[in-house]
Amino acid sequence: MLKKCMGDPSFIILTENIEIGDSLSYEEILVQILDRQVHKLRTKEVASVKVLWRN
Numbered sequence: 001m002l003k004k005c006m007g008d009p010s011f012i013i014l015t016e017n018i019e020i021g022d023s024l025s026y027e028e029i030l031v032q033i034l035d036r037q038v039h040k041l042r043t044k045e046v047a048s049v050k051v052l053w054r055n
Contacts (some may be wrong), residue, residue, distance in 0.1 A: 029054040 020026050035050040 030051060031054050032052045033049060034052055037048045039046045039048060
C-alpha cells in the first residue's frame with residue numbers, strides 16, 4: 001500500500017553549489033564511510049556500504 005509523501009524542506013539540494021562540466025556530469029567527492037554490512041543470501045554474500053558524499 002502506498003502512502004502520501006509529505007515533503008521535507010531539509011532534503012532540498014541547492015543546484016547553485018554543484019559544478020556541472022561540459023559533458024553534463026559532475027564529480028562527487030567521498031567524505032566518509034558511515035556503515036558497512038554483509039547480507040548473506042543462500043549461496044553468496046553481498047557487501048553493502050553507506051557513504052556520505054559532498055555533493
